[in-house]
Amino acid sequence: MTVIAVRELSRHYRVRISGQRRGLRRLLRPRLSTVPAVQDVSFSVGAGEIVGFVGPNGAGKTTVLKCLSGVLHPTSGAIDVLGFTPHQRQRDFLTRITLVMGQRNQLLWDLPAWDSFLANQAIYSIGAADFRTTTDELTELLSLGSVLHKPVRQLSLGERARCELAAAMLHRPAVLFLDEPTLGLDFDAQDAVRSFVRDYVRRHAATVLLTSHYLDDITSLASRVLIIGSGRIAYDGALGDLVGFEHEERVLTVQLETAEPVVVPGMDSLRQDGTTVVIRASRAEASAVAAHILNHYPVRDIAIAGPPLDDVLRKKITKAARA
Numbered sequence: 590m591t592v593i594a595v596r597e598l599s600r601h602y603r604v605r606i607s608g609q610r611r612g613l614r615r616l617l618r619p620r621l622s623t624v625p626a627v628q629d630v631s632f633s634v635g636a637g638e639i640v641g642f643v644g645p646n647g648a649g650k651t652t653v654l655k656c657l658s659g660v661l662h663p664t665s666g667a668i669d670v671l672g673f674t675p676h677q678r679q680r681d682f683l684t685r686i687t688l689v690m691g692q693r694n695q696l697l698w699d700l701p702a703w704d705s706f707l708a709n710q711a712i713y714s715i716g717a718a719d720f721r722t723t724t725d726e727l728t729e730l731l732s733l734g735s736v737l738h739k740p741v742r743q744l745s746l747g748e749r750a751r752c753e754l755a756a757a758m759l760h761r762p763a764v765l766f767l768d769e770p771t772l773g774l775d776f777d778a779q780d781a782v783r784s785f786v787r788d789y790v791r792r793h794a795a796t797v798l799l800t801s802h803y804l805d806d807i808t809s810l811a812s813r814v815l816i817i818g819s820g821r822i823a824y825d826g827a828l829g830d831l832v833g834f835e836h837e838e839r840v841l842t843v844q845l846e847t848a849e850p851v852v853v854p855g856m857d858s859l860r861q862d863g864t865t866v867v868i869r870a871s872r873a874e875a876s877a878v879a880a881h882i883l884n885h886y887p888v889r890d891i892a893i894a895g896p897p898l899d900d901v902l903r904k905k906i907t908k909a910a911r912a
């Protein structure tokens with residue numbers, strides 16, 4: 590079932606042209622230019638999918654997420670999320686989605702996060718029993734415990750981020766727009782946020798569109814990626830396929846029984862350290878190289894892997910930025 594459908598979405602911003610002569614006339618009628626932040630973007634996302642939305646700075650990711658969550662009106666194009674038109678901001682729509690922005694602070698600074706939770710309970714009209722069940726679940730998934738009852742200003746960045754995430758999830762949204770949810774967090778806090786998203790999606794069959802410059806977020810959560818460059822979609826497909834067709838290279842790691850020197854004709858990339866041999870070969874060559882080694886050397890173990898997914902994604906994003 591399609592949960593998010595975006596058709597030919599464009600969003601332009603009007604910005605004041607700087608460097609003009611001063612004067613009352615210019616102040617009252619400034620010269621404006623149009624910045625095309627997002628152009629002709631089309632994609633759809635099915636129920637229960639976690640889609641990584643990546644691209645260089647300024648590519649248009651946040652603009653798309655703001656259009657999808659109804660914060661911004663599209664300049665043109667059509668968006669359907671759960672059967673709603675987001676910018677109409679109907680209550681039934683707002684109670685089924687959430688937009689989490691890594692740098693946003695919705696918690697009241699001088700009060701414990703719990704007080705902000707109670708405010709959200711009232712805003713979203715969450716019944717007492719549901720509120721108790723959900724806060725218990727979020728406390729467990731995000732290890733909130735005692736953190737919830739300290740004033741927010743006393744919390745560490747990571748503790749605050751986990752509370753922010755919980756506050757944004759109290760109404761149990763079916764669709765999550767996550768804009769850099771791990772921004773500025775240490776490794777443990779990043780892990781906590783990732784496993785939270787994974788568990789939440791598993792428990793509630795939620796749909797997630799996730800932006801992050803931490804590619805670990807994408808590779809550990811998403812099975813599909815959308816790459817955007819200069820406001821246009823440059824790639825939409827399975828994360829695994831990026832490796833398949835983009836990168837021919839394979840890495841063969843061989844463990845030998847004895848440390849005898851290995852020679853594979855034509856393979857200059859071969860590196861050997863005692864009984865461990867590592868060879869980089871094209872996908873086409875990989876099986877012939879493996880066969881040669883198995884036929885000529887005492888092999889204890891052999892593994893063939895593609896290049897690290899992070900490398901692939903990084904190169905693809907850089908390419909999108911140049912396009």
Ligand SMILES: Nc1ncnc2c1ncn2[C@@H]1O[C@H](COP(=O)(O)OP(=O)(O)OP(=O)(O)O)[C@@H](O)[C@H]1O
Pocket residue numbers: 602603604624625626644645646647648649650651652653
């Ligand atoms: N309110 C605004 N007024 C004018 N231009 C804007 C506004 N918001 C964003 N832009 C411009 O629109 C383009 C896309 O910005 P956007 O924030 O969507 O990119 P992004 O992919 O989320 O970037 P980042 O990875 O740096 O967060 C950029 O050129 C940005 O400068």
